[in-house]
Amino acid sequence: MSFNFYLPTRIVFGEGAIKSQAERIAQLGRRALVVTGRNSAIISGAMADFEALAKKHGLSWVVFNDVPANPELNTVASAVNLARKEKVDFVVGIGGGSPLDTAKAVALLATNNIPAAELYEHQLPKAPLPLVAVPTTAGTGSEVTQYAVFTLPHRGTKKGFGDERCFPNLAVVDPVYTYSLPWEVTIDTALDALTHAVEGYLSKRSTPLSDTLALEAVAIFAGEKEALVDGELGPRLRRQLMYAATLAGIVIAQTRTTLLHTLGYQLTFNYNIPHGRANGYLLAAYLEFVRPARPEKVDKILAALGMASITEVKDLMQKLLPPPGSYSQAEIEQMAALVAANPGINIVTAREATKQDLLKMLQRSLA
Ligand code: NAP
Ligand code: FE
Numbered sequence: 001m002s003f004n005f006y007l008p009t010r011i012v013f014g015e016g017a018i019k020s021q022a023e024r025i026a027q028l029g030r031r032a033l034v035v036t037g038r039n040s041a042i043i044s045g046a047m048a049d050f051e052a053l054a055k056k057h058g059l060s061w062v063v064f065n066d067v068p069a070n071p072e073l074n075t076v077a078s079a080v081n082l083a084r085k086e087k088v089d090f091v092v093g094i095g096g097g098s099p100l101d102t103a104k105a106v107a108l109l110a111t112n113n114i115p116a117a118e119l120y121e122h123q124l125p126k127a128p129l130p131l132v133a134v135p136t137t138a139g140t141g142s143e144v145t146q147y148a149v150f151t152l153p154h155r156g157t158k159k160g161f162g163d164e165r166c167f168p169n170l171a172v173v174d175p176v177y178t179y180s181l182p183w184e185v186t187i188d189t190a191l192d193a194l195t196h197a198v199e200g201y202l203s204k205r206s207t208p209l210s211d212t213l214a215l216e217a218v219a220i221f222a223g224e225k226e227a228l229v230d231g232e233l234g235p236r237l238r239r240q241l242m243y244a245a246t247l248a249g250i251v252i253a254q255t256r257t258t259l260l261h262t263l264g265y266q267l268t269f270n271y272n273i274p275h276g277r278a279n280g281y282l283l284a285a286y287l288e289f290v291r292p293a294r295p296e297k298v299d300k301i302l303a304a305l306g307m308a309s310i311t312e313v314k315d316l317m318q319k320l321l322p323p324p325g326s327y328s329q330a331e332i333e334q335m336a337a338l339v340a341a342n343p344g345i346n347i348v349t350a351r352e353a354t355k356q357d358l359l360k361m362l363q364r365s366l367a
Helices: 017-028 040-044 046-056 073-085 097-111 116-120 183-202 208-230 235-255 259-271 275-290 295-305 310-320 329-340 355-366
Strands: 010-013 031-036 060-064 090-095 131-135 147-152 157-162 170-173
Touching: 010 017, 010 235, 017 046, 017 131, 017 170, 031 040, 031 046, 031 073, 031 097, 040 046, 040 090, 046 060, 046 090, 060 073, 073 097, 073 116, 073 147, 090 097, 097 116, 097 131, 097 147, 116 157, 147 259, 157 259, 170 235, 183 208, 183 235, 183 259, 183 275, 183 295, 183 310, 208 235, 208 295, 208 310, 259 275, 259 329, 259 355, 275 295, 275 310, 275 355, 295 310, 329 355
Parallel strands: 010 170, 031 060, 031 090, 090 131, 131 170
Antiparallel strands: 147 157
16 A cells, blocks of 8 residues: 655634634734635634734734635736735634635745736745634635635636645634534535535545545434435534535545535636535535546445445435526536636546537536
8 A cells, every 4th residue: 555645734623713823823923814705704703713812912913804716817916916915924714615725825826026916937036924714614624735716707617726835734623613603514524525525436536545534524414414405504414414425525635625615616607606506516526527437436435425325415415405407508518618728627536538428417417
């Protein structure tokens, strides 16, 4: 057996986790840029916790609270300008994946004096500013990955970049920050985490260690699926989903995401479907597609989900999600053609997909 596993992020998990990290955070810098969305930092309670800690330790901070869902690079550029103007020396991302990804890109561009568009071009010379990530959704796992995903209108899709120096220094993972999440966002983000675990488990880059974490994440999700359907969002469910999302994030940090995510980006880009929800629509068809290449692994996922067939996966998605809406053949063809033209799609996905395969997957998922 041989494998490679890299996770340079310190993870502190649990209720009130930030309180124990004051000294560590104060060592990262003296003046922070807090990168967040319109409301999430405030209503989750994470901002108040950070402010209390910062005041006690004599840290100063400025807030950039203008990150929308599925951010574009112009948001990154605005936040970088603020970081430079205010001479901050570390970054704190608070929120769902959108603010956390933005915080990563800002930390990297604040030290490298280049336009945001060049994030995708080449490895930048200078290391990023130190970064603390405080998730307020239980989904993306961005707090434990080296990736950041942005909407690129000129490319007609969303695209991620990855840089090992972009792993946050510290991930403060407190399930209490997700108590204020509405039911729909809870479901959408839980399905993002589930698909990270599933795709990571089926990725060509999976390892014995990432597989252990992935199956555990799937099993934890399975234990909460009925409560999710029923909308019983108690502390136990919050804790379990946060833990599963963290595990699944660690998995994709090793394996990357696969074809399912690339297809999902099309649904988000073209129809504004939330990221995790788009993935949920695609999950059953993706499992069907990959099954011939990895039959035992697909069966293990079903077993971990407590299900006998892929049809049950589809049934669960129908219970959790609103109907996907209606799409013309031309719209589906266009999405399939764009994804088929992406040379990266078959690098880590376990089975090579043709344009016909993509069409079929989209048709089944959106029916
Ligand atoms: P999000 O876009 O960050 O947030 C979705 C919505 O939830 C926003 O309206 C946000 O409000 C709200 N919200 C967040 N926390 C809340 C809380 N505690 N209480 C109430 N509302 C709250 O959603 P996300 O699913 O977490 O992130 C999706 C993004 O992450 C996508 O761009 C996706 O591509 C990316 N992603 C990244 C990775 C990675 O490895 N880096 C992996 C998967 C996905 P505000 O507007 O106030 O913030
Ligand atoms: Fe994702």
